[in-house]
Amino acid sequence: MLEIADLRKSFPPAETGGARAEIVRVPAFALGAGEQAALRGESGSGKTTFLHLIAGILAADSGRITVDGVVMTSLGEAQRDRLRAQKLGYIFQTFNLLQGFTVLENVQLGMAFGGGVDKGRARELLGRVGLGHRLNHFPNQLSTGQQQRVAVARALVNRPKLVLADEPTGNLDRVHSRAALELIREVCREYGAALLLVSHDEEVLRQFEKVRDFKELNQAVQ
Amino acid sequence: MTLPLLIYRSLRQHALSTLVTAGSIALACGLLMTVWMVKTQSQEVFTSTNTGFDAVLGARGSKLQLVLNAIFHLEASPGNLELSDYEEIKKHPAVRTAIPLAVGDNFRGFRLAGTIPDLFTTVEYAPDHAFAVRPGGAFFKLGAREAVAGSFAAQQLKLKVGDTFHPYHGLNFNEESMHSETYTVVGVLQPTNTPADRVIWIPIEGVQKMSGHVASSANQISAVLIQLRSPAAGFALDQLYNKQGNRLTFAFPVGAIIAELFGKISWFDQVLTLVAYLVAVVAAASVLASIYNSMSARRRDLAILRSLGARRRTIFGAVVAEAAVIGALGATAGYVIYFALLTGVARLIQAQTGVVLDVFAGHPVLWICPLAMIALCALGGVVPAMKAYRTPVAETLAPVS
Ligand SMILES: Nc1ncnc2c1ncn2[C@@H]1O[C@H](COP(=O)(O)OP(=O)(O)O)[C@@H](O)[C@H]1O
Ligand SMILES: [Mg+2]
Numbered sequence: 070m071l072e073i074a075d076l077r078k079s080f081p082p083a084e085t086g087g088a089r090a091e092i093v094r095v096p097a098f099a100l101g102a103g104e105q106a107a108l109r110g111e112s113g114s115g116k117t118t119f120l121h122l123i124a125g126i127l128a129a130d131s132g133r134i135t136v137d138g139v140v141m142t143s144l145g146e147a148q149r150d151r152l153r154a155q156k157l158g159y160i161f162q163t164f165n166l167l168q169g170f171t172v173l174e175n176v177q178l179g180m181a182f183g184g185g186v187d188k189g190r191a192r193e194l195l196g197r198v199g200l201g202h203r204l205n206h207f208p209n210q211l212s213t214g215q216q217q218r219v220a221v222a223r224a225l226v227n228r229p230k231l232v233l234a235d236e237p238t239g240n241l242d243r244v245h246s247r248a249a250l251e252l253i254r255e256v257c258r259e260y261g262a263a264l265l266l267v268s269h270d271e272e273v274l275r276q277f278e279k280v281r282d283f284k285e286l287n288q289a290v291q
Numbered sequence: 292m293t294l295p296l297l298i299y300r301s302l303r304q305h306a307l308s309t310l311v312t313a314g315s316i317a318l319a320c321g322l323l324m325t326v327w328m329v330k331t332q333s334q335e336v337f338t339s340t341n342t343g344f345d346a347v348l349g350a351r352g353s354k355l356q357l358v359l360n361a362i363f364h365l366e367a368s369p370g371n372l373e374l375s376d377y378e379e380i381k382k383h384p385a386v387r388t389a390i391p392l393a394v395g396d397n398f399r400g401f402r403l404a405g406t407i408p409d410l411f412t413t414v415e416y417a418p419d420h421a422f423a424v425r426p427g428g429a430f431f432k433l434g435a436r437e438a439v440a441g442s443f444a445a446q447q448l449k450l451k452v453g454d455t456f457h458p459y460h461g462l463n464f465n466e467e468s469m470h471s472e473t474y475t476v477v478g479v480l481q482p483t484n485t486p487a488d489r490v491i492w493i494p495i496e497g498v499q500k501m502s503g504h505v506a507s508s509a510n511q512i513s514a515v516l517i518q519l520r521s522p523a524a525g526f527a528l529d530q531l532y533n534k535q536g537n538r539l540t541f542a543f544p545v546g547a548i549i550a551e552l553f554g555k556i557s558w559f560d561q562v563l564t565l566v567a568y569l570v571a572v573v574a575a576a577s578v579l580a581s582i583y584n585s586m587s588a589r590r591r592d593l594a595i596l597r598s599l600g601a602r603r604r605t606i607f608g609a610v611v612a613e614a615a616v617i618g619a620l621g622a623t624a625g626y627v628i629y630f631a632l633l634t635g636v637a638r639l640i641q642a643q644t645g646v647v648l649d650v651f652a653g654h655p656v657l658w659i660c661p662l663a664m665i666a667l668c669a670l671g672g673v674v675p676a677m678k679a680y681r682t683p684v685a686e687t688l689a690p691v692s
Binding site: 126127146 | 292293296300301303304591592595596597598599600601602603604605684685688689
């Protein structure tokens with residue numbers, strides 16, 4: 070499903086000077102179809118950068134990322150965009166909902182650039198995550214927990230092969246956090262998507278059977 | 292499906308600036324179309340307005356003034372000519388019809404034009420259009436103190452058959468210069484959409500012999516309106532009166548003289564057109580600026596769309612399309628402004644000259660201008676679209692902390 074080999078990413082030095090900072094250096098990583106895994110990592114250890122690379126919104130310096138049989142690192146940007154639209158779902162810590170769009174529209178946009186919009190499926194999934202009565206609300210009219218569920222629905226509505234979740238419960242309190250995580254895992258299972266979650270929150274990590282330390286995985290010298 | 296949604300939501304989110312920008316485009320578009328149409332329409336209508344006459348004979352002076360006075364009932368008469376001049380040209384073999392005209396009095400600012408009933412009975416003011424009075428009215432009889440009111444004059448002065456009035460001396464209304472004669476309205480003309488609508492017609496000797504007019508005016512008239520048997524004859528008469536003679540002016544052809552007037556004032560509509568073009572450029576620039584200014588606020592939304600799989604060129608296209616839609620909204624509202632302005636200008640022109648512009652006339656500018664405006668706005672949208680195109684997704688979504 071997801072295979073990574075010799076992946077490297079460094080950023081140019083800040084204006085103050087210094088050498089290029091290598092942030093990601095992952096010799097090997099793999100995730101099977103429908104598999105769910107969590108990565109444990111400190112703040113600033115490069116987890117977000119790692120997910121950005123997998124999502125193709127950042128270009129790797131070198132190495133290989135294969136998603137569902139497609140070698141993404143050999144694709145041009147526009148092709149990476151299409152791959153992301155068709156095969157990936159992304160759940161952000163800050164949800165990143167589009168504030169000017171309704172709940173239903175936000176979820177529709179999760180399909181807009183990949184397979185094509187299916188309003189019925191968007192409604193159905195919103196019903197599944199308990200927001201069937203909030204379709205025409207705007208994000209700022211929802212609670213944080215509800216917003217998070219919109220983000221989950223948006224990430225899954227296009228039936229992605231792989232869902233990337235970057236501290237998805239970081240903005241929720243403990244009670245909601247637990248429920249939210251369960252929801253994400255269940256929906257991923259129902260939709261047959263693999264899940265790769267990164268977090269520094271032990272409470273969250275404890276719920277996963279398969280947890281890896283990002284520090285071990287990532288050999289970039291900090 | 293997605294593009295309209297993106298555009299619609301973005302316009303909604305920036306409703307105020309959308310409104311202001313579209314409004315300025317509407318103004319620019321409406322102004323441009325109005326200037327253009329007033330120019331072409333009035334040129335067309337004025338140069339084709341001759342109330343049925345080919346030429347005007349009058350005192351020595353400016354042909355334009357002669358035509359304006361005798362055909363359009365504007366300006367002062369350049370002077371008088373003798374009744375014998377009228378008798379002479381009337382007998383000329385090249386002249387089909389000659390109608391004398393005497394002016395110099397008014398009723399509440401509307402001119403009294405002295406003439407003979409033949410004007411109504413033998414002249415068509417436009418091809419296949421003869422003068423007619425409204426039911427219950429009649430043309431005046433020579434020698435009687437009777438008047439026939441043009442439709443616009445009658446409407447403004449609320450004159451109807453049977454009403455009486457006193458003429459006032461001069462072309463401008465002055466309470467103190469009332470003549471003692473009493474005239475009775477015997478007819479109101481059907482609208483002709485020509486300057487004749489703004490005139491009150493009375494028998495010619497009424498003007499000539501109005502109490503208080505100098506005695507010599509009894510044998511003088513202001514102009515002779517002429518229909519020729521053939522256009523070629525006009526050149527012969529031009530030769531006769533303008534080149535050989537030096538006492539009279541023969542204004543021919545009427546349309547060409549009015550066209551000259553438009554030539555003289557062409558700088559005016561050039562200035563207006565230039566202003567309108569500038570307004571158009573400013574409007575397009577305002578589209579550019581308004582979208583560009585909102586760009587930093589929209590960076591995050593654009594990056595989110597990219598994270599959902601939107602390509603750079605989709606984002607670029609959406610911004611350009613949004614600019615074009617603002618242009619289209621503005622252009623549509625521009626038609627409203629156009630009709631409002633043109634109707635106003637047309638009313639003004641009708642009140643001042645009796646000439647009626649066709650507000651619903653078609654012209655290529657009516658689709659070229661809106662399309663050009665939309666294109667211009669889309670072009671203005673390219674600048675912010677480039678900025679949108681370059682939005683870095685990863686950095687925008689996860690700002691370096
Ligand atoms: N575009 C960038 N330019 C320079 N440095 C960056 C950039 N993006 C991330 N970094 C740096 O990379 C490091 C890892 O960041 P990040 O991947 O966000 O870590 P995490 O998600 O584990 O907190 C940080 O030190 C951050 O400052
Ligand atoms: Mg992070």
